[in-house]
Amino acid sequence: MRKFIVRRLLQIVPTLFFVLLTVFFLMKLIPGDPAAVLLGPGARAQDIERFRAELGLDQPVFTQFALYLKRVFTGNFGKSLIYKQDVISLILERLPTTLLLSVSALFIASIIGIPAGILAATKHDSFVDFSITILSLVGISVPIFWFGMILIIVFALQLGWLPAVGIGSISNGLWDVIKHIILPSTALGIQSMGIITRFTRSSMLEVLRQDYVRTAMAKGLKNRLVLYNHALRNALVPIVTVIGLQLGTLLAGAVLTETVFALPGLGKLMIDAILRRDFLLVQGEVLVIAFIYILVNFIVDTLYAFLNPKIRVAYGGSQ
């Protein structure tokens, strides 16, 4: 297992490199004089000149890339046009909100989605199965931002149970934060919940048809034991992959949810930055979100190998 982890860690290096390369070239695609565009319309000529030298725009492209790598690895993402602050400090300020939102959404989605999928598979072709299937499809088919609006109308404006906007404050107690995060994370998690339910159900159905499950049943093992020890362990392999892929989607979906619920996270910062052409802020956010996602991918792959001995062995890892 250690061999697998080391190998997978080494694979992160080229992925990081591709991400940095892609962002570098994306920034090059911005039309116009990059130094002038990055500093905004109000910049003075001498500032533009100094910034151009700092970016190395008069140097060959390799040197420019090297300078860019150096800036990224020293955490120097430049200053934001809108906020007149260091990009990195702006991001670190907003990151906790987005992470809290995404992780809560994934938590809600998994804790409801996996059991619902198992229930549907074990009651295959029953009314329960049919209802769960239809509900999970509705979940997948709902636009997050629309569902958010409906949640606000029903639970905040009509019933008055939960607050419509804002993130609350930990100084008012944990409940204040939870209260504020319930609606946005439910809105954000609804699609993932549907996807996780569907995959759990089909993965379980697939496994429950296998010979070894029939053998285990024939041996007289208890249903529950077969379900959890034989079936679920194998069915979990694709489910873990799907859940892992969801976190990236959720980080992106946070943009929409934060817009609807007016949450002070990365998503809202990003949309503001894009609409007001604050490219250095956009670049910084893209890189930070990509780094987080690569880390999550690594954890998902390790879990995937841990859960499936077949793959563990095929990839040269020891038992």
Place this chain on the structure above:
Amino acid sequence: MRAAQFFRRLLRSKQAAVGLFVILVILVLALFSPLIATHEVEDMDFMHIFALPGEGGHLFGTDDYGRDLFSRLVYGSRVSLMVGIVAVGIGSLLGTIIGVIAGFFGGLVDSIIMRIMDALLSFPYVLLAIAMMAVLGPGLFNAMLAIGIVMIPSFSRVVRSAVMTYRNEEFVTAARLMGGSGLWVIMFHILPNIIPTIIIYASLNFAGAIISEATLSFLGLGIQPPTPSWGSMLSEAKNYLQTAPNMAIFPGIAILVSCLGFNLLGDGLRDVLDPRLRS
């Protein structure tokens, strides 16, 4: 399987029949929009701004400019269908090719391909789509292209893990030992087994494409006004949630129902196409 037999099996599933019906309705709306719409989409009825459903001869009411919501919804179906077809076409074709190559050959090929896919997956799709729009300029075609390309990495990842589970199976080894070339084994032994996976994922993605278009337009980055799309209608609606909830409710339901239709059909197709489920 002959076509007639296939359709008979498909329609036997209630889910698939409902899904197919919904898709047919959308198709009819899109093809015959000028005949079905009761008003011109850009006509403003200043006597009936924010009309409630049924008021002033407007079936679903009107928006902040007094434009007929029903007619705009009908024309909006064209955008959603187009985006779905083109984007899923791009995403599933390229994603399957890449996923099969990576999963089948493994080793260095797999590592290189999947690292590039990981890098692409490391971008939130909204951002990648925006970056492409910035280069290509906004519009319907670029939205379809962006949504399609964004689908490729996750598609190839799912196809790859499906291929990997079959790669070490005995029937694949047998086919190779009988002298089957790599391409032969992929086409006739591995691909038929992963088709259900591709279909269920394509069905999810068709619905996903409709939602993605709505998302881009909702953020003001996709279809530009005054062309009606369900996403841009919701974007206008968000400022009038209290005054005119009908502006938000109807386009949202249109997106929900059409996505549900494609998902239901996908499920039905799966039941028909996966021989192991049929027994």
